[in-house]
Amino acid sequence: xxxxxxxxxxxxxxxxASSKRASAQAALAYAKQARASSSxxxxxxxxxxxxxxxxxxxxxxxxxTSDWSHLTLPTVLYFNTLILLASxxxxxxxxxxxxxxxxxxGKGTSQKAGAWVWITLLLGLAFCAGQxxxxxxxxxxxxxxxxxxxxxxxxxxxxxxxxxxxVGILVLAYLAVRLMASRGAIRRSLFDNxxxxxxxxxxxxxxxxxxxxxKL
Amino acid sequence: MEEGAVQQAHxxxxxxxxxxxxxxxxxxxxxxxxxxxxxxxxxxxGMFLSWLMRIHMVWPAAxxxxxxxxxxxxxxxxxxxPEYYLSLLTMHGTLMVFFVLTNAPFAAFGNYFLPIxxxxxxxxxxxxxxxxxxxxxxxxxxxxxxxxxxxxPPIAGWTSYAPLSAxxxxxxxxxxxxxxxxxxxxxxxCIASLLGALNFIATxxxxxxxxxxxxxxxLCCWAWFITSCIALLAFAVLLPAxxxxxxxxxxxxxxxxxxxxxxxxxxxxxSGGSPLxxxxxxxxxxxxxxxxxxxxxxxxxxxxLVNSMRKPLLSAKVVIYSMMSxxxxxxxxxxxHMFLSGMNPMSALAFSFPTLTIxxxxxxxxxxxxxxxxxxxxxxxSASLFALGFISMFVAGGVSGFFLAQPSIDIxxxxxxxxxxxxxxxxxxxxxxxxxxxxxxxFPKMTGRMxxxxxxxxxxxxxxxxxxCIFMPFHYLGLIGNVRRYQSFVDDFMxxxxxxxxxxxxxxxxxxxxxxxxxxxxxxxxxxxxxAPENPWNATSLEWSIPSxxxxxxxxxxxPVVYHDPYQYGVKGSxxxxxxxxxxxxxxxxxxx
Numbered sequence: 001x002x003x004x005x006x007x008x009x010x011x012x013x014x015x016x017a018s019s020k021r022a023s024a025q026a027a028l029a030y031a032k033q034a035r036a037s038s039s040x041x042x043x044x045x046x047x048x049x050x051x052x053x054x055x056x057x058x059x060x061x062x063x064x065t066s067d068w069s070h071l072t073l074p075t076v077l078y079f080n081t082l083i084l085l086a087s088x089x090x091x092x093x094x095x096x097x098x099x100x101x102x103x104x105x106g107k108g109t110s111q112k113a114g115a116w117v118w119i120t121l122l123l124g125l126a127f128c129a130g131q132x133x134x135x136x137x138x139x140x141x142x143x144x145x146x147x148x149x150x151x152x153x154x155x156x157x158x159x160x161x162x163x164x165x166x167v168g169i170l171v172l173a174y175l176a177v178r179l180m181a182s183r184g185a186i187r188r189s190l191f192d193n194x195x196x197x198x199x200x201x202x203x204x205x206x207x208x209x210x211x212x213x214x215k216l
Numbered sequence: 217m218e219e220g221a222v223q224q225a226h227x228x229x230x231x232x233x234x235x236x237x238x239x240x241x242x243x244x245x246x247x248x249x250x251x252x253x254x255x256x257x258x259x260x261x262g263m264f265l266s267w268l269m270r271i272h273m274v275w276p277a278a279x280x281x282x283x284x285x286x287x288x289x290x291x292x293x294x295x296x297x298p299e300y301y302l303s304l305l306t307m308h309g310t311l312m313v314f315f316v317l318t319n320a321p322f323a324a325f326g327n328y329f330l331p332i333x334x335x336x337x338x339x340x341x342x343x344x345x346x347x348x349x350x351x352x353x354x355x356x357x358x359x360x361x362x363x364x365x366x367x368x369p370p371i372a373g374w375t376s377y378a379p380l381s382a383x384x385x386x387x388x389x390x391x392x393x394x395x396x397x398x399x400x401x402x403x404x405x406c407i408a409s410l411l412g413a414l415n416f417i418a419t420x421x422x423x424x425x426x427x428x429x430x431x432x433x434x435l436c437c438w439a440w441f442i443t444s445c446i447a448l449l450a451f452a453v454l455l456p457a458x459x460x461x462x463x464x465x466x467x468x469x470x471x472x473x474x475x476x477x478x479x480x481x482x483x484x485x486x487s488g489g490s491p492l493x494x495x496x497x498x499x500x501x502x503x504x505x506x507x508x509x510x511x512x513x514x515x516x517x518x519x520x521l522v523n524s525m526r527k528p529l530l531s532a533k534v535v536i537y538s539m540m541s542x543x544x545x546x547x548x549x550x551x552x553h554m555f556l557s558g559m560n561p562m563s564a565l566a567f568s569f570p571t572l573t574i575x576x577x578x579x580x581x582x583x584x585x586x587x588x589x590x591x592x593x594x595x596x597x598s599a600s601l602f603a604l605g606f607i608s609m610f611v612a613g614g615v616s617g618f619f620l621a622q623p624s625i626d627i628x629x630x631x632x633x634x635x636x637x638x639x640x641x642x643x644x645x646x647x648x649x650x651x652x653x654x655x656x657x658x659f660p661k662m663t664g665r666m667x668x669x670x671x672x673x674x675x676x677x678x679x680x681x682x683x684x685c686i687f688m689p690f691h692y693l694g695l696i697g698n699v700r701r702y703q704s705f706v707d708d709f710m711x712x713x714x715x716x717x718x719x720x721x722x723x724x725x726x727x728x729x730x731x732x733x734x735x736x737x738x739x740x741x742x743x744x745x746x747x748a749p750e751n752p753w754n755a756t757s758l759e760w761s762i763p764s765x766x767x768x769x770x771x772x773x774x775x776p777v778v779y780h781d782p783y784q785y786g787v788k789g790s791x792x793x794x795x796x797x798x799x800x801x802x803x804x805x806x807x808x809x
Contacts, residue, residue, distance in 0.1 A: 025775055029337075036340035036422035043414045043448065050452035054500075058460060058493055062471065067488030146468030149488060156463065 034189035041193040045200050048164065052204065055157060059215060062149050071150040071216040074137040080130035081209055084165075087123035088202040090116050091172075095195045098188065114179030120198065121172040124165055131162050150216040157208050165201050168194070228342050230768050240350070242342035243768055247349050248328030249662065251319050254349075254356060258315035259648075260735070261360075263728050265308040270721040272296040274714065276704050289389065290368050299389045301703035302371035306390075307362070309374030310398065312644065314405055315356055317509035320651045322447070323352070323412055325516060326440040328662065330416065332759040333434050335425025335776040335798075337769050340418035344411050351408035359401035362394040370395040373701065375502065378472035378494035379484075382464040386480040399461045406455035409447050416444035425758070427778035431533070432797070434757045434782045435522075438536050439515020442543045443508050449547065450504040457497035464489070495557055499550035506643050507546040510610075511539055513650020514581060517603045519782075520657045521585060523755050524600035525592035526793055528783040535584050538577035545574040555623045556630045564623040571621040575614070582611055598672025599656040605680045606649035612684070613641025616691060631701070634694025637687045645683045652679075652734070659738075660752050664764045665745030671737040675730060682727025689716050756796050757782045 062068065094116035101109050135155065138144075145155045171194050178186045231237045241247060271278050279294035290300030327345065331338055339345045362369040368390040372381045376398065385392035420441040424433070433441075460471040464486075472494045475487035518535055522528060529535060551559065551567030585607050594600060616638040619625050629635060652675075659667045693716060697709065705714055751760040758776055759766070776798045788804040789795040795803050 022773075032422055033340070036418040039421050040340060040414055040418040043417050047410050047414065047448050047452045050449055051456050054453040054456040054497060058456065058471065058497065061490050061493045061496070062488075065488040065490060067470075067475065145463070146470075149470065152463070152469040152471070156459075160459075 034187070037187075037189040037193050041196050045196070048200070048204070052157070052160075052208070055153075055160075056211065059153050059211070062153070063215060065149070067149060069148045069150055071143070071148075071154055071212075073154070073212060073216070074134040076130055076134050076137065077209060080127050080134070081205065083123050083130060084127045084202050084205050087120045087127065088199050090123060091120040091195050091198045094120065095192065098191060110179050114176050117172055117176040117179060121169055121176055124169045124172065124198075128162050128165060128169075131158055134158070154212055154216055157212065161201070161205055161208055164204070168198050168201055172198070228338065240346055242338070242346055244327050244331050244339045244342070244345060245662075245766065245768075245770075247345050248324050248326070250349050251324035251327060251352070254353060255316050255320035255324055255651075256735075256738075258311045258319070258356065260731070262308050262311040262316060263731065265304045265311070267725060267728055268296065269301060269304050269308065270724045272301055272703065273705075274718045274721045286363060287368050289366070296703075298703045299371055300368065302373070302388075302701065303369040303390050303394070305701060306371060306373050306376075306398070307359070307369045310359060310402075313374055313505065313509070314402065315352075315359075317644065317647050318409065318447075318505070319352065321512035321516060321647055321654065322440060322443050322508060323349075325436070325651075325654045325658070326416060326443075326512065327412075329658065329759055330437055330440050331419060331423065332762070332766065332770050333437050333757050333782075334420065334423060334428050335758050335771070335778060336419060336423035337771065339415045340423055341415050345415050348408045348411035348415065351404055351411065355401045355405035355408060358397055358404060362390070362397045365393050365397070367393045370398050372398070375498060376461070376494075377498075378461070378464075378491045379474060379477055379489070380479070381494070382461055382472045382489075383477070383479055383484050383486075384465060386482050386484070388480075396462070396465060399458050399465065403455060403458040403462065406451040406458065409451040410455070413444040413447040413451070416440055417448065420444075425776045425778055428797075431536075432778055432781045434515075435518040435529075435532060435535055436512070436515035439511045439513075439518075439539055442539050443511045446504045446511070446543050446546060447508050450501040450508065453497055454501035457494060457501065460497075461494070492554075492557060495554050496550070499553045500547075502553065503550040504543075504546040506639070507542055509643050509647045510650075511542065513606060513647045513653075514539060514610075516650045516654045516657075517606045518585070519757070520599050520653050521603045522588070522783050522785060523657075523753055524595045524597065524603065525588060525785070526595070527588070527592050527786040529588045530584055532781065532783055535581060538580045538584070541577040542574060542581075545570050545577070549574060552621060552626070555626045561623070568621055568623055572618070575618065575621075578610075578614060582607065597656070598667065598669055598676060599653050601673065601676040601680075602649050602653040602656060605676065606646055606653060608680075609641050609646040609649055609683065613638055613643070613646060613687075617642065629694055631699055632694035633690040633698045633700055636700050637690025637694060640690070641683070641687045645687070649679075652676075655738070657753065658759075659741065660748030661759055661764045661766070663742050663745070664748050665741050665743075666748050666752065667741040667745060668737050671733055675733045675737065678730030678733070679727060682723055682730060685723040686720050686727060689720050692716070754792055754794055756780070756784055756794050758797055761796055761798055 094113045097109055097113040143151045145152055175191060228242045283291040284294045290297055370390040371388050380387040381395055463469045464472050470486040470489035472491055473484055473486035473489040477484040548570040549567055552571045555564050620629060656667055656672055748764045750764055762771060778797050779800050780795055780797050782797050784795040784803050786793055786806055787795055788806050790801055
């Protein structure tokens with residue numbers, strides 16, 4: 001009898017221990033997954049950088065040919081650059097709000113972070129609208145994609161960058177909705193990685209803008 | 217967060233329903249098999265195209281039944297036109313390089329075995345993984361469409377050199393819509409490969425089981441990891457190249473098309489572009505692509521050869537470092553494809569030097585394999601035969617690389633059959649031998665059934681002897697000045713050698729027919745093969761510690777812990793002459809060592 005009691009107790013202890021072990025394992029798996037997402041985003045950033053490096057080398061090769069001319073960039077681009085840099089600041093604000101409560105973000109915190117994400121998203125959209133405006137200004141001057149190699153490179157680089165920004169905007173929209181709706185039930189790693197991607201979009205644009213400014 | 221943590225205990229739920237299980241599956245094992253199946257379809261298509269080419273080359277008037285229905289313009293009355301020969305050649309190269317050599321050894325086996333071998337439940341991003349397969353599938357569909365449009369497939373070859381690839385219909389049949397489909401297909405393929413490479417890298421870096429240090433990873437995992445790093449760089453450059461090609465073709469830009477170009481008596485409305493730009497971008501991808509094809513096979517062969525030898529390699533570390541050096545050097549050699557494209561002789565020298573340097577790690581690898589074989593109690597089975605065949609092909613094909621790497625000799629050999637023989641052996645067939653090795657070795661794990669060994673050995677001997685008979689004469693033909701891509705041999709100096717071509721064609725038909733033995737074995741053993749135990753080869757790596765075939769979450773609720781490197785063979789273990797990676801027992805050297 002007593003031995004069966006002991007065994008019951010020990011099996012309960014075992015069950016407790018195994019459930020603890022299971023949750024520790026789950027936490028470990030979660031941490032691994034978060035690390036993998038972080039590696040993933042950096043690898044992605046690297047691949048995009050490599051693609052634009054290839055475009056840059058194409059630009060350098062093309063620069064040496066006879067029909068290379070000059071392109072005056074629309075002034076709205078300076079304004080767009082500022083908007084995109086500002087959006088980098090706002091996404092960083094959101095990240096800091098969430099980082100203040102690392103384990104479980106309360107409703108207030110979540111919504112505050114969500115608000116910053118909405119602002120970032122709107123700034124991102126404003127940037128895309130601004131880029132569209134720049135293309136329209138060029139078209140109004142009669143400068144199209146195939147007009148000369150300079151315009152080809154400008155349209156190509158700015159369009160591909162805008163496409164990447166739009167992908168970022170989609171993820172931001174998902175995050176903003178989730179943050180406003182519930183109690184921060186988003187994966188923190190997803191948020192942090194989106195922020196890294198968004199900062200990268202800013203850095204990439206500054207690089208492309210300088211490249212176009214100096215070379216085209 | 218705690219809720220999220222519990223959900224994360226399994227990376228995805230057990231699959232239910234036909235579509236989730238077999239079609240849009242998130243399971244890396246199903247995705248690996250899907251890649252394998254796509255590779256199989258592509259390799260038989262590619263082989264069939266090579267048959268058509270070989271037949272046309274030596275019997276130009278031969279009527280091919282049914283071909284007229286596929287392409288009334290390309291094969292009127294079933295007789296292949298010179299242009300259609302080039303279409304077949306383009307599709308053969310594209311299918312083989314992209315959909316076979318990139319998919320089968322890397323994406324197929326890598327997807328299936330990388331997570332299991334490092335003790336993970338799945339790839340890091342299962343959804344991306346599913347997307348990358350279906351994107352690859354889409355790329356294949358787009359490419360194959362070229363056969364069914366009136367225009368036919370492009371005639372530009374798998375390298376699609378600009379400016380002819382960039383100008384449209386003036387460049388010949390297939391160069392209007394067919395070429396556009398090609399560009400689109402390869403662009404899509406790049407996106408798929410980038411997603412795949414990203415997944416492989418994150419998985420290898422972050423999802424390894426406890427105790428699975430980088431140096432304890434099986435050599436094939438190392439090879440897949442290095443390959444994914446190469447693929448990430450390479451496809452990130454080919455994608456922009458394809459985008460520029462599509463812009464030139466459809467949006468009037470002039471990235472590749474020079475001014476004043478007259479093709480088919482028409483002045484092309486472009487100015488100032490650089491045809492060499494395409495070659496630089498393409499070969500910056502193209503040469504590393506050769507290593508994307510061969511490195512996974514090197515890893516697979518190393519891993520499996522050790523198992524058949526029942527003793528460790530002389531040094532697994534040296535193998536890893538050699539593969540890394542090959543990966544690194546692969547980025548410095550692309551110009552050796554362009555010695556004759558109009559290059560400063562100094563830059564030819566600069567590309568020749570690293571090309572010759574890359575033979576050093578390649579030679580070290582070969583010496584590692586051969587040196588380890590010395591004194592080994594080699595077990596002969598289909599897998600180990602193909603592994604040995606791989607080494608043979610790699611050496612035989614690699615030696616001609618020494619000649620081609622030197623600009624002065626390459627001036628003569630460039631674009632001859634010597635080059636065709638070289639790359640078919642060293643990159644094509646060698647890599648396929650790696651795939652065969654992997655198939656015979658891992659089939660029991662993937663399906664739960666053994667393959668037929670007799671048929672496997674028969675397949676090996678036909679393929680091994682057949683490939684030498686096909687590709688060795690190519691070197692000879694190249695040396696006498698036989699230019700590649702010609703569909704018939706009308707020059708006087710070539711007529712005495714048509715007999716050699718006939719010999720090659722007959723060998724190609726026989727060797728190709730031999731592949732149906734493999735196909736039969738694959739299908740027959742899948743359903744009727746002997747049931748496979750958990751560890752039929754007495755192997756040490758983690759995939760052999762789980763049932764055959766593995767359950768959807770690989771290790772069930774077990775979290776494997778790794779104690780050893782994967783090459784503990786020739787020791788005294790509790791199960792025999794090996795100690796498994798996840799076995800906590802001490803390794804005792806066998807007596808006499």
